[in-house]
Amino acid sequence: MAGRSSSPQGGNTSTFSVRMREHHYQLLEQIAILRGVPVAELAREFLLDGIRKALDPVQIEQVMDERKQKLLEAAKAMHTAELHNA
Numbered sequence: 001m002a003g004r005s006s007s008p009q010g011g012n013t014s015t016f017s018v019r020m021r022e023h024h025y026q027l028l029e030q031i032a033i034l035r036g037v038p039v040a041e042l043a044r045e046f047l048l049d050g051i052r053k054a055l056d057p058v059q060i061e062q063v064m065d066e067r068k069q070k071l072l073e074a075a076k077a078m079h080t081a082e083l084h085n086a
Contacts, residue, residue, distance in 0.1 A: 018043070
């Protein structure tokens with residue numbers, strides 16, 4: 001479920017639901033209590049941190065290098081198999 005609205009601070013905001021195992025929610029809730037913030041605020045902080053990490057240029061390069069290596073290995077294996085079957 002998702003929704004959009006305007007925030008009091010200006011700008012548009014969106015809401016959505018996340019399903020998670022009960023024990024993960026309890027951990028999130030306990031961390032929020034320790035930090036003295038609402039669960040939603042902590043979850044938002046974690047999501048934004050994950051987005052920043054996912055868009056980090058160094059992280060992007062690392063992921064691309066790993067995928068490139070896997071594709072090159074698959075291409076080499078396919079080429080080797082074709083040579084043996086010829």
